[in-house]
Amino acid sequence: MPRGKALRTLHELPIVKGFRPFWMRPNYRQGIVLCLEEYEALRLIDYEGLIHEDAARKMNISRPTVTRIYEKARKKLSQALVEGRSILIEGGDVKLNGVHFMCEDCNHRFVVESSLNGNICCPKCQSRRLISLSECFVRGCRRCRRCR
Ligand SMILES: [Zn+2]
Ligand SMILES: [Zn+2]
Structure with a gap:
């Protein structure tokens, strides 16, 4: 994670701690960890439909940084989906x-x-x-x- 500039203060946390795939035994070691700024980037860009510039402003980080965080988050989601891994939301620079x-x-x-x-x-x-x-x-x- 890029250090330095503090991320926007979060006022709300996700409603669930993560997701478990059907057919797979729950195993946290195989879980993918999505950190809170990755969750927030997905929420702002994919869920709320903001453009990267606006999401960056809301998160108090630069546009290239938000894009990097967002792409990492998308990569993790697709990995969980394709590989049948659970997702754990936690940690991050928030x-x-x-x-x-x-x-x-x-x-x-x-x-x-x-x-x-x-x-x-x-x-x-x-x-x-x-x-x-x-x-x-x-x-x-x-x-x-x-x-x-
Ligand atoms: Zn109560
Ligand atoms: Zn807990």
């Missing part, structure tokens, strides 16, 4: 606007400024069974129940 959580009981997603006081519960159902999406997506996770 910042988040806060600490993202998902409630295990009601699936509600919410963001807090910091998790330092350790006393966080779901604002909808008050459950304390929470998954740290920030940890799961940014640092990489095999521990939470959703990722197994």
